[in-house]
Amino acid sequence: MPNNEIPASAMSSLAPSATDLLRIKQLEEQTSALRKSVICAFNHLLDLKDLNTGVHSTRLAEWGMRVGHELGLEEAQLQNLEVAALLHDIGKVGIPDSILLKPERLGAEEYALMKKHSEYGWAVLRMLPGFERAALDILHHHESFDGKGYPAGLKKNEIPVVSRIVCVIDAFDAMVSSRPYRKGLPYQEAVRRLNVGSGTQFDPTVVQSFLSFAKSEMSVVFAAAPGTSLSSAL
Numbered sequence: 706m707p708n709n710e711i712p713a714s715a716m717s718s719l720a721p722s723a724t725d726l727l728r729i730k731q732l733e734e735q736t737s738a739l740r741k742s743v744i745c746a747f748n749h750l751l752d753l754k755d756l757n758t759g760v761h762s763t764r765l766a767e768w769g770m771r772v773g774h775e776l777g778l779e780e781a782q783l784q785n786l787e788v789a790a791l792l793h794d795i796g797k798v799g800i801p802d803s804i805l806l807k808p809e810r811l812g813a814e815e816y817a818l819m820k821k822h823s824e825y826g827w828a829v830l831r832m833l834p835g836f837e838r839a840a841l842d843i844l845h846h847h848e849s850f851d852g853k854g855y856p857a858g859l860k861k862n863e864i865p866v867v868s869r870i871v872c873v874i875d876a877f878d879a880m881v882s883s884r885p886y887r888k889g890l891p892y893q894e895a896v897r898r899l900n901v902g903s904g905t906q907f908d909p910t911v912v913q914s915f916l917s918f919a920k921s922e923m924s925v926v927f928a929a930a931p932g933t934s935l936s937s938a939l
């Protein structure tokens with residue numbers, strides 16, 4: 706037998722026992738539970754800053770997963786997509802309320818600070834084991850397909866696919882949602898704007914995938930969103 710081969714007797718002792726397998730399963734369950742708790746805790750933080758509604762983030766996660774499945778993303782990418790959809794704006798916690806809640810148009814300096822939120826989100830999430838990739842996806846959720854976005858000016862496939870998906874669904878959700886200071890756009894106008902931005906701001910493949918089911922989602926969106934009228938939106 707060559708020197709580098711492990712004897713069969715030793716191999717059997719290396720095979721995991723039932724106890725080992727049970728322990729591995731328990732550790733996997735603990736890791737998964739911890740992951741869910743972290744997401745939940747950050748969502749609460751967004752709620753405290755009034756940056757979030759449960760409905761908004763859950764909706765983005767559902768839309769994102771639908772697009773992700775259709776584009777053939779792998780399981781690990783889908784898990785990151787869920788995190789990125791839920792927590793993409795976590796960095797806004799670091800933006801002053803005077804800017805965050807300002808109803809008027811932001812000045813140049815204010816806008817420059819606002820744009821920092823994607824870097825802030827990345828800086829926080831990257832420190833959590835298991836969230837490093839989702840942190841990168843969050844870092845790039847305001848890149849533009851033509852390279853004119855931020856923070857890195859990435860374009861096309863340089864932009865992580867998860868970031869491209871979050872960019873489209875977040876933009877659409879922002880367009881149709883009502884805010885205290887403005888009414889959400891009608892569905893058809895939001896679709897028109899997505900199509901106008903397709904290939905420049907947005908990844909055309911993602912836009913096409915999202916629009917294939919968007920209309921069927923609208924009744925759910927407006928039924929769940931106080932202040933937004935389904936009849937006026939459609």
Ligand SMILES: [Fe+2]
Nearest residue numbers: 793794846847
């Ligand atoms: Fe954002």
